[in-house]
Amino acid sequence: MDLLIKNGTIVTAKEMYQADVAVDKGKIFRIQQNMDPAGFDEVVDAEGKLVLPGAIDGHTHLFLEFGGTISSDDYYTGTRSAACGGTTTVFDFVNQAHAENMLDAIKRRDAIASKDCAIDYSFHLAVSDVITEGMIESMQECVDYGIPSFKVFMVYDYGVDDGSFYKVLLKAREIGAIVGVHAENKYVNNVLIEKYLSEGKTDAWWHYMAKNEMVEGEADVRAVNLAKMAGAPLYIAHLADEMGMKAVTEARNEGYPIFAETCPQYLHFTSEVYKRERGRDFVCSPPMKNQASQDAIWGGVKNGNITVVATDHCPFSKAEKDWGITKKDGTPGNFTTIPNGCAGIENMYPYMLSEANQGRISFSRVVELCSTNPSKLFGLDDQKGAIRVGLDADIVIYDPEKDFTVTNSAMHGATDHTIWEGLHLKGYPVATYSRGNLVFKDGEFLGGRGQGRLVRCHKLSFNGPLL
Ligand code: URP
Numbered sequence: 001m002d003l004l005i006k007n008g009t010i011v012t013a014k015e016m017y018q019a020d021v022a023v024d025k026g027k028i029f030r031i032q033q034n035m036d037p038a039g040f041d042e043v044v045d046a047e048g049k050l051v052l053p054g055a056i057d058g059h060t061h062l063f064l065e066f067g068g069t070i071s072s073d074d075y076y077t078g079t080r081s082a083a084c085g086g087t088t089t090v091f092d093f094v095n096q097a098h099a100e101n102m103l104d105a106i107k108r109r110d111a112i113a114s115k116d117c118a119i120d121y122s123f124h125l126a127v128s129d130v131i132t133e134g135m136i137e138s139m140q141e142c143v144d145y146g147i148p149s150f151k152v153f154m155v156y157d158y159g160v161d162d163g164s165f166y167k168v169l170l171k172a173r174e175i176g177a178i179v180g181v182h183a184e185n186k187y188v189n190n191v192l193i194e195k196y197l198s199e200g201k202t203d204a205w206w207h208y209m210a211k212n213e214m215v216e217g218e219a220d221v222r223a224v225n226l227a228k229m230a231g232a233p234l235y236i237a238h239l240a241d242e243m244g245m246k247a248v249t250e251a252r253n254e255g256y257p258i259f260a261e262t263c264p265q266y267l268h269f270t271s272e273v274y275k276r277e278r279g280r281d282f283v284c285s286p287p288m289k290n291q292a293s294q295d296a297i298w299g300g301v302k303n304g305n306i307t308v309v310a311t312d313h314c315p316f317s318k319a320e321k322d323w324g325i326t327k328k329d330g331t332p333g334n335f336t337t338i339p340n341g342c343a344g345i346e347n348m349y350p351y352m353l354s355e356a357n358q359g360r361i362s363f364s365r366v367v368e369l370c371s372t373n374p375s376k377l378f379g380l381d382d383q384k385g386a387i388r389v390g391l392d393a394d395i396v397i398y399d400p401e402k403d404f405t406v407t408n409s410a411m412h413g414a415t416d417h418t419i420w421e422g423l424h425l426k427g428y429p430v431a432t433y434s435r436g437n438l439v440f441k442d443g444e445f446l447g448g449r450g451q452g453r454l455v456r457c458h459k460l461s462f463n464g465p466l467l
Pocket residue numbers: 061066182283284285286312314340341342
């Protein structure tokens with residue numbers, strides 16, 4: 001047998017207990033106390049450490065074309081960085097081109113990802129065209145292929161109107177899929193952009209003001225209502241505002257299968273960051289919101305109405321962020337010419353676990369939010385998302401005593417700066433295994449390009465109790 005992790009404390013979404021974990025051929029083979037180490041190729045002593053399922057990052061944008069450039073991390077550097085933060089699976093977005101069969105879009109993207117990913121990966125398909133003949137039908141082909149998760153944008157030029165959103169929801173309900181949404185009111189956002197620019201208001205603060213609490217909240221409420229009308233499950237990506245949190249909570253109390261994801265950046269920063277000298281480095285969509293919103297989403301993290309924490313990792317270089325001052329062509333920039341997105345793929349589990357280590361939530365709740373719930377919601381709970389016999393040996397060993405300060409130079413991605421610079425964390429991952437292979441140990445990446453596999457997910461059903 002390949003590996004025995006001895007004397008650690010296993011953390012599941014429900015409990016923590018002392019046991020050894022045996023791994024063979026990439027799978028968790030046995031969980032038992034005081035296992036005999038004889039016959040194992042390798043024995044690791046995890047005394048005083050936590051043994052966790054690898055995090056599943058349900059929201060990344062690797063190698064994304066956006067704002068006149070491409071996000072800094074490709075599938076290799078992004079997944080390398082993820083592994084070093086205890087993440088063993090990422091869900092990246094495939095953006096459907098106009099009149100492109102959705103399964104063809106997935107295969108187009110997988111041809112790039114499969115060569116590069118260092119850990120396992122899967123996709124959500126971001127729908128942009130359901131009007132052209134055959135497009136909506138191609139959602140079924142994706143589900144059959146193992147991709148039962150779709151997304152619509154309510155904002156950006158490629159965002160869909162409410163009719164198309166509703167059609168996607170209806171289809172998802174019919175075929176056993178889930179629809180995620182980037183909810184911001186594009187029309188109000190555009191009006192506010194025009195107004196602020198005409199008034200000479202160009203810095204990063206106005207990015208936040210043009211995408212303020214109500215710009216997101218109204219779209220959250222509308223998305224929830226559309227899902228209710230369609231009788232379909234809904235996943236609100238990167239929820240960052242109080243009004244949206246209320247709408248999700250009410251819908252869930254009524255029994256609707258509505259799920260919300262938030263991200264560490266919304267739990268840690270508020271809109272005050274946009275007043276900083278380099279506020280443009282924090283420009284992402286949706287932007288960080290006010291304190292009341294942060295309090296509301298922390299409430300959801302604690303009371304169960306936030307179902308998933310993911311990163312929305314989408315970094316751009318400092319020079320690209322500076323396009324908010326001077327554009328690529330040398331003309332004056334403004335908040336609309338800053339590429340949207342920030343780094344975070346290596347920071348999610350360390351940040352959330354550090355919060356748990358300081359008593360804000362339990363370690364089990366972090367496992368639930370960052371691993372077990374995304375595995376259930378996106379249909380890979382029969383493969384990943386828990387320390388359980390028969391599942392992939394995607395395992396993180398976490399040292400609750402190890403202090404760590406985030407610096408960009410200690411990260412393993414391709415980005416030249418991080419919004420998390422200087423953050424002190426209590427506890428840190430010391431080892432990550434991807435299907436039983438050691439890919440990270442004591443600060444060093446040990447995996448390799450192309451070692452990740454595409455995870456095919458099962459069809460979804462939301463008839464049981466809400467996650
Ligand atoms: O700021 C973000 N989130 N950038 C990525 C594109 C998007 O909005 O999802």
